[in-house]
Amino acid sequence: MSEQEKATKAKTTAPETKEADSSKAKATKTDSKASTETPVEGEVKKVKKSKSKRTVTEGKAFVQSSFNNTIITITDLNGNMIAWSSAGSNGFKGAKKATPYAAQISAEAAVNKALLYGIEKLQVFVKGIGSGREQAVRGLHASGVNIESITDVTPVPHNGCRPRKARRI
Secondary structure (H helix, E strand, C coil): CCHHHHHHHHHHHHHHHHHHHHHHHHHHHHHHHHHHHCCCCCCCCCCCCCCCCCCCCEEEEEEEECCCCEEEEEEECCCCEEEEEECCCCCCCHHHHHCHHHHHHHHHHHHHHHHHHCCCEEEEEEEECCCCHHHHHHHHHHCCCEEEEEEECCCCCCCCCCCCCCCCC
């Protein structure tokens, strides 16, 4: 084929493909409009629910203090969690997570999150033997929440673990 034949063939095929593409595009546009305007039978439209924060005036605060970290969880009276915070989530790393200061900061952060729900009174339950126990309770009180009671729920073994078998010599 000569160059002229190639050029005329290219000119004739190019407009055809453009027209075909545009007709396909028009068909898809009209199809999409039709599907959005008329609902299909059996299709249910989703209605967005407005998210409103519930107001909780009384709640429970659980302080779990270990040798490595202190975790504070604030719940309503039914046990549904409202807010939580820990020393690790407040930017303390390594051995600094186990300090009383980190426990106080995490308690204040948990109360600040819970204040958005309108919390006013707390019953505090302390669990564990870490160094941040008392300071976490002080942090809860310093944040402007009334503390009704403080209960220690640390598990204590009644008779301890089963002893090792006697050594035979």
